[in-house]
Amino acid sequence: MNSTRSHKAQKVLERMGKKLNRQIVGSFAACVHCGMCTDSCHYVLANPGDPTYAPAYKADKIRKLFKRHFDWTGRVIPWWVNAKSVYTDEELEELKDTVFGKCTNCRRCSINCPMGVDFATFNRMARGLLVSVGIMPEGVAVVSKDQWEIGNQMGVLKEDYIDTLEWLSEELVDEFGDPRAAIPIDKKNADIVYSINPREVKYDPRTISDAAKIFYLAGANWTMPSEGWDMTNFGLFSGDDDLGGAVARRLYEKVEELGGKKLVISECGHGYRSTRCEGQNWAQYDLNFEMESSVTTMLRYIHEGRIKVDKSSNTDPVTFHDSCNNARSCGLTEEPRELLNLVAEEFREMYPNRAENFCCTGGGGAMSMSEYTPRRLKSAKIKADQLAATGAKYVVTSCHNCVDGLSDLIKHYKLGMKVTQLVNLVAEALVVPEKETAVPVEEIPAAAAGPLDGYKILVVDDEPDFVSFASAILEDHGASVVNAFNGNEALEVARRESPDLITLDITMPGKDGKQVFESMRKDPQLKAIPVCIITGQPELRKLIYDRSVPPPNGYIDKPISEESLMRNVRKILEIKQKATK
Amino acid sequence: MSHLLHFAEHTLQEVALLIMAIVYTTRLIWLMRFKAGKERQANTGKGDTSSRKGIIYSWANIAMPWAMESSRKKFFLYSQFVIFHLGVVAAIGLSFIIPYAPQLLGSQVLVAVLQVIIGAACLIGAYRIIRRIASNYMRAISSPDDYFSLVLLTVWFFFAFWSVPNNTSGGETILLIYFFMTAFFLIYVPFSKISHYLYYPFTRYYLGKTLGKRGVYPVRRYSEEARS
Structure with a gap:
């Protein structure tokens, strides 16, 4: 190895040798640069004329290393086959931009390659090599750290998770008037152990209660684990097999500890792929229980007559978006359609579909890499056109990543569609048997009361799914919402848009929330705008209040609920909430 | 027939084939030294496919232009691919027919068929050179080996085309060039991208094993055209 090579570059090359297997070597060696894969990539289609997005071009950024160090022609006459080594950290940064920022590992090029070159697989390998030397987008580092240290990729604390399940249980018990409707936690020897995406706890608890309703009405013997409940796995996106194995093992061991007979994985493309298809390989773990997607479970319940559904509950036209991980890596394409046809009146197919569908553009961890957001949204034009062509009002998908990716692009391209999941539609269509129906509890007034018509609110957060979540709530209540994903953008948008309120995250890449807040308070144009801090790190509150500027007008800890957000917003905007109860 | 042409048709080809076989074997041993990844999980998908089905589908994929969007939507490129590779088979076959079964070329039909295939492959080779140079996408992914391999094959097709009649009455130059190029081609192939067929x-x-196990291969496709 060259003595002028940086330590990180040296490590990347050494570790590459250990990562190579026959499949990857075959894919490296077999490419003939025929260009057949080019138009299969949504990045290429959305960036005409720019060859740097072409799958073969991106693949060569990794392949050149293989050729230079592991392939004989490249070792002897490197220039003849474009073999090149890597020497500096800057070159590794450039590679990072390609493997993380220009590819979602959707595998669409792989199935369009005449030679069977599986670019997505070795792109993931390259991500893993970079991660192993600490070169990765900040979001990837943050999420990976949370999953290593806290046990789930959104840093949801155990008490918050349990709290959420408990209040959902209370609501379910109230709704059905039956204590058996509660969510069982850590029940031993259950037939089903249900695992979820932490996004459900943090932003979308309705998916948990909808699933719980279905299990309850089906009379399932089920449980949710108090720990090791996260079926997502950032190891798939970061390429870190160690993380992938550790996360998968945590979940498998919990199911075994509980004596569960089957692990049911809630609707999440990468979670399903990681847990069902890859986890055992990363963890080198053989299982003594079965696993299936909740889509399969719900469909089976209907077939077995354990739940009854009425499709007239879902009358709006719906289309279905196949998650890449479900369709192109796990073959889960027919069950969701069958289920959708049972619970929705008008299903409109999207073209292309199934394994040929285009990526939601938020896959491969893209939603956590805010530095690539403009690039991601530009490439989303392909998906936007595909969605618009269906004319559907709802796009249904079995993936939380896709929910966020699609929501973001729908907003960006002003498609006016809504995104939902099968579990929501099934729950909506459930026919509740008379004997199971409790006396309806008094209707809880919607947190929505108190319109925000005429108000403009700037939501600042580096987590696109949080931005989508908060924006959707505020827009539903009539506010006009603008977004910013980092500190500099926040100041720019605030000056341009003069919002009535700013919700501000603290931890962001670049200029963080503390600096942004101080800048706003010192800026004559912005200082009068109310600011509500929303953060997942309450310990940072002191840093805000210790500053020599007027304090923020509100402060909310994540995870937030619709009610807490609206209560704070209304309070800050001095909207008098009409008492509805 | 001159000694040189006899040497080119026989000894030279045999040595070149031997070298190619040795290098190919070495290449395969090298590939097999890498461990194959193992899949521990149970099959996914609808249950009507398997690793075995996936492998067969994957191997047959190239003969099913409808199976991949890339070949379905770029049928012209796919047709070129077919003719170009038929040309390779024909030109290689010719290097065996001339020395070992020249009487076959007494059939004007066979001569015509070979010339049509090899001639078409030669034209496609020329088109592919132009495409590789003219398209910025192709330029961006091309190495010197890509250009050289394409030019080598196209020129080889050209001389193969004129060698098909195996007629030395006008001189042996064409045949000599064809056989020397064939020998060079055989020796060069394992070191170049042309070895892709290995x-x-x-x-x-x-890929077929993985995607078959996961229920992706054979790909289920419900196209808009099929709907209408």
Whole structure:
């Protein structure tokens, strides 16, 4: 190895040798640069004329290393086959931009390659090599750290998770008037152990209660684990097999500890792929229980007559978006359609579909890499056109990543569609048997009361799914919402848009929330705008209040609920909430 | 027939083939030294497919232009691919027919068929050179080996085309060039991208095995055209 090579570059090359297997070597060696894969990539289609997005071009950024160090022609006459080594950290940064920022590992090029070159697989390998030397987008580092240290990729604390399940249980018990409707936690020897995406706890608890309703009405013997409940796995996106194995093992061991007979994985493309298809390989773990997607479970319940559904509950036209991980890596394409046809009146197919569908553009961890957001949204034009062509009002998908990716692009391209999941539609269509129906509890007034018509609110957060979540709530209540994903953008948008309120995250890449807040308070144009801090790190509150500027007008800890957000917003905007109860 | 042409048709070809076989064997041993990834999980998908089905589908993929969007939507490119590779088979076959079964070329039909195939492949080769140079996408992914391999094959097709009648009455130059080029081609192939056909069965095998196990292969496709 060259003595002028940086330590990180040296490590990347050494570790590459250990990562190579026959499949990857075959894919490296077999490419003939025929260009057949080019138009299969949504990045290429959305960036005409720019060859740097072409799958073969991106693949060569990794392949050149293989050729230079592991392939004989490249070792002897490197220039003849474009073999090149890597020497500096800057070159590794450039590679990072390609493997993380220009590819979602959707595998669409792989199935369009005449030679069977599986670019997505070795792109993931390259991500893993970079991660192993600490070169990765900040979001990837943050999420990976949370999953290593806290046990789930959104840093949801155990008490918050349990709290959420408990209040959902209370609501379910109230709704059905039956204590058996509660969510069982850590029940031993259950037939089903249900695992979820932490996004459900943090932003979308309705998916948990909808699933719980279905299990309850089906009379399932089920449980949710108090720990090791996260079926997502950032190891798939970061390429870190160690993380992938550790996360998968945590979940498998919990199911075994509980004596569960089957692990049911809630609707999440990468979670399903990681847990069902890859986890055992990363963890080198053989299982003594079965696993299936909740889509399969719900469909089976209907077939077995354990739940009854009425499709007239879902009358709006719906289309279905196949998650890449479900369709192109796990073959889960027919069950969701069958289920959708049972619970929705008008299903409109999207073209292309199934394994040929285009990526939601938020896959491969893209939603956590805010530095690539403009690039991601530009490439989303392909998906936007595909969605618009269906004319559907709802796009249904079995993936939380896709929910966020699609929501973001729908907003960006002003498609006016809504995104939902099968579990929501099934729950909506459930026919509740008379004997199971409790006396309806008094209707809880919607947190929505108190319109925000005429108000403009700037939501600042580096987590696109949080931005989508908060924006959707505020827009539903009539506010006009603008977004910013980092500190500099926040100041720019605030000056341009003069919002009535700013919700501000603290931890962001670049200029963080503390600096942004101080800048706003010192800026004559912005200082009068109310600011509500929303953060997942309450310990940072002191840093805000210790500053020599007027304090923020509100402060909310994540995870937030619709009610807490609206209560704070209304309070800050001095909207008098009409008492509805 | 001159001694030189006899040497080119026989000894030279045999030595070149031997070298190619040795290098290919070495290449395969090298590939097989890498461990194959293992899949521990149970099959996914609808249950009507398997690793075995996936492998067969994957191998046959190239003969099913409808199976991949890339070949379905770029049928012109796919047709070129077919003719170009038929040209390779024909030109290689010719290097065996001339020395070992020249009487076959007494059939004007066979001569015409070979010339049509090889001639078409030669024209396609020329088109591919232009495409590789003219398209910025193709330029961006091309190495010197890509250009050289394409030019080598196209020129080889040209001389193969004129060698088909195996007629030395006008001189042996064309045949000599064809056989020397064939020998060079055989020796050069394992070191170049032309060796892709050596890897093809492996890459498609493993992709098919994985995607078959996961219920992706054979791909289910419900196209808009099929709906209408």
